[in-house]
Amino acid sequence: MTSTVPKPVSGVGGFLDDRFHGARGMRVFMRKIFPDHWSFMLGEIALWSFVILLLTGTFLALFFVPSAAPVIYHGSYSKLDGAEMSQAYQSVLNISFDVRGGLLIRQIHHWAADMFMVAIIAHMLRVFFTGAYRKPREINWLIGVVIFTMGLLEGLFGYSLPDDQLSGAGLRITEGVIQGIPIIGTYGAYFLFGGPYPGTSIIPRMYILHVLVIPGLILGLITAHLFIMVHQKHTQMPGLGNTEKNVRGQPFFPYFIAKGQAWFFFIFGALVLLSTFAQINPIWLYGPYTPVAISSASQPDFYMGILEGSLRMMPAWETNFLGHTISWSVLIPALVPLGIIFTGMAMWPFFEQWATGDRSWHNINDRPRNAPIRTATGMAAVTFYGVLWAEGANDVLSNNLQIPLYTITWISRFLVFLGPAIAFMATRRICIALQRKDAQELAHGYESGIIRQLPTGEFIEVHQPVSEENAAVLAANKPLPALPPAGTEDENGVPAPLGTGVLGKARAYANRGFAESVPPETNGHDDHGSNGHGSNGHAAVTAGHSPEELEP
């Protein structure tokens, strides 16, 4: 059925098409299918938060003065009348108390910055736990890691611009860390700050990095990230009719655009709601910065929390030799935890490819339980991050939970190693158990809640077969076969990819771990000898099963 396009649209459309050859491309793009799952929307929270940051940031830039020059305050906030402060701080007081809507926009900006980082982390965890970083999406994953890093820096500079007491303490710590770097540290600190700390250069320099350089980089990276995602098409969750070769969902125009617009307004609305009812970064309470003063409960914004925690956790280690000092209690916390996390994140897709030998394309997401080692590693990383993060708030925890301060630090010193190990082991077992449950459900049906009494007097629960939809999801567990042992050849004479050296043995070990998974065909029973199950000497296959689930 043909219907005519309204004249204004066709007029403009014709004008553009005459110049840009757009008709076919536009149709393809408008009809592009986007799969639907709530967890696919987390990245968009970050995207729209970034847009909101740009909008509110532009407003703030019209009023903010990026200067550390001292002034005496005589504005509306009478409690600080006569106090000496930097022009930057004064301009932020001005925005908060003398510009209508200024405080609201300031708070939206700061809440949006926090939500940006929250959403990036949540999105990244979703992509990780569903294996959506696998081929062909490794580059996009790396771009995401870089955006994450840029976001950290951007936020650090952003909340340091008002030059208040709290962010000034953070700047002092930053300077101390840079100063402690061997050989080049003092030069680095003096170059960044334009001389001794605090100097007057740091605020204008952070400003230009915060409003121009880093947002430009982030914008470019986000554009690339989105372009690649559209070109490669989004992954989709396992389900009935979803294959590696198709995408099912709703077309871009009008459905995805309408939902996307609604999502934008929801995010914006949520941020404004927060900014109306939850005070954030009350710089007038912190006061203008002097290097002589500090407050208890001095923490950076949450995304810097793990740096703070690792600094608090460290024992006092320092070596002096030949007139030189290396402060390990500065270097290790500054470089190691973040280094582990960022390097680990960047390397993971390639490590997983190496360990599993899997080079195929993946457009269907994994359910986290179907990749026990990946999920367990992710949970270990989350625990590692979480312990460091909690330690960063140790004085607030101590004061509110009445736990002595040093006790919290001592607990976290052990927990930072034990926690990830326990999380890894527990998560892996939970994943395998969930896989068994899925296999059982697929084979025997779900428990319907209907109890029947047999003529013998025995009670059983009737199992119903799972619906076709659920069966498709449960069956979408395809564990990867283990690599053939080193030194063997397959039927075509191709040698096994595993080497025999140290690296080869490590790869074989990792491969065995990755291959340990419970495929649906085993019906939930442990089949020894298939898929490299492992050496835990599991007892008889039928042990632990109730009568009605045994094969007839």
Add this chain to the structure above:
Amino acid sequence: MSDIEPTEGPVAPHRVIGTPPAAPPMVPAQVAEGEVLPGHIPADPEFTEHAKNAERVVAALFILAFIAGCGFIAAYVGIQVHSVDQTLRSNLALGTSLSVTLLALAAGSLIWVRHVMPDVEMEEERHDLQSTAAERAAFQEYAVEAGRASQVGKRPLLRRTLLLATAPLAIAPVVLLRDMGPLPGTSLRQTAWSPGRRLLVYGTNQPLTPAEFTSPGSMITVVPEGYQDDLDALAKAAVILIKFAPGQLDGFPTRTDGSTVLGTPNWIVDNMVAYSKICTHLGCPVALYEATTHHILCPCHQSTFNAAVGAAVIFGPAARPLPQLPITTDAAGYLVAKSDFNEPVGPSFWERG
């Protein structure tokens, strides 16, 4: 695969007995693999009555958004700021109206999509991301051809001199950064303290005599005279002065580094000790003084120093005690520094020694 016979009649819903009835079935059910999904979007929604109701709800939400939006503009025009109370009112009014506008718009748009637009599920094929072998071969052929034509491979002189030419250009941006700051030189080893410089109470800027600082367990922040407004100087020269009761400093050690004295009871005046306020871990002002335990705690990373024994580190990541400022009294009786600190204050650095 399944060893269960599906029962006839209505299938029991996938829930436990006693829970509320299942929601109405989903629309439409996902179709099996291979089944063809509609290629066209239906013009109108399937349930017209429902869509009409939804349309009314959406319209109401959009009208609400309009009203709230006007409210935002009215609040901006009508409510002034310039005081904390006024700002509170303004923020509340502007924020509430804006939230309502945005959320009403959002909810309205969403209900429009979900209940007024026809429901549809469509499918698209994923094309191979890998180019065909022919395309790759064609690319390779041209790339080799073009590369050969550029003569870069055959003429090493061209190649190498090109690299040579661009090398300084690559380094130039780094070189241009040199004037971002001065070289540190020895400035990290010195502070604003010098012989005879008076200790001023920070804030009131009053000098101190021992008679004014008599209560044991007292602590105050002091700064060098003449530098009370110089943030660069204060970042290294801030000092805490602590008063002890007689006898509490009996175990005060003498700390040396080779021939340099870094801490000694000789720098104590009338049971008053002066320590650098700049933490030796990362430079935060270390100021939580516990009068009962004589511990100085830094709030940043909980480095703890014992003020009664030369600010020795007893917990936390700081590796060195707080530098001690040599103090004495001048002719007028005011507390003055005997000299600058005998060691660099603040965080460690490579050249510290």
Add this chain to the structure above:
Amino acid sequence: MSWIIARRRRPAAGYAALLLGLVVVAALYASVTSSGGAQAASTTGSSGAAAGQKLFITNCSSCHGLEAQGSSQAPSLIGAGAAAVDFQMSTGRMPCSGGPAAQCPEHPVTKSQQQIFDIADYIAGLGGGPAIPDSQQVSTVGADTALGYQLFSTNCAQCHGFAGAGGALTYGKYAPSLVAATPTQIYEAMLTGPEAMPVFGDGVIPPQAKRDIIAYVEQTKTEPNPGGFSLGRTGTVTEGLLAWLGGLGFLVLIAMWITARRRKPHAVAAAEANAWPTEEWPAEETLPIETPQTAHLPGIEH
């Protein structure tokens, strides 16, 4: 009762039970932690140091000694001064009974102000010490809050927090919140340095400067939060928690709404299914599955 039983399977029943449980717990907690007001003033007639001594012997001497000379459990009060007594008792820290060993927490005040003054008189008579400030001394009229900020931030905020919300010290000690403290109590605390707090004598922080600090603290305490709820005025920790739990939580729920599968409208579904069964049992003729135990029985479908 049967009205409740008949509705126990409603969806709202769970919420109602939860609400009832919360209300019961809240009521119990409130009854346990009732704050007793100050008792009626003693009517024994005499006041001043003599009465104070009697009160002291009854309430304080078990730890502080019969002549306030101190013991292993409590320090000597000779020279502590009236201000210290007034501070410790009017905030309810003294008499110290139980509580964490590190520090005496604030208890509900059980002595009247007159009784506190009496004990203060008695202690002051023993060995002098700082006097209780009068209202002029703690008046914040004409105070310079900018200077108050400078002094507070360099000498007080590191323990008590930038807005006086309190903070952790070592070994279970803590710097309390200043929200409940009166100007007199703040003045006395600076003067006497209770427990771990340092002493800020009039020589280093003159009386006017003390008034400036008090004015700053009072204004900070009474000042509204223009940005919304203050989230405890402890800084970024609570902000981050709210961003994750409130912000992300809310948005995830919305995302689930956006992507939820469409369902038939209730009216249509009801009409189609003609009374969607609530608890439908499979037809009686359908027999259970075969198991080893039942295989031999007649009527089992194989």
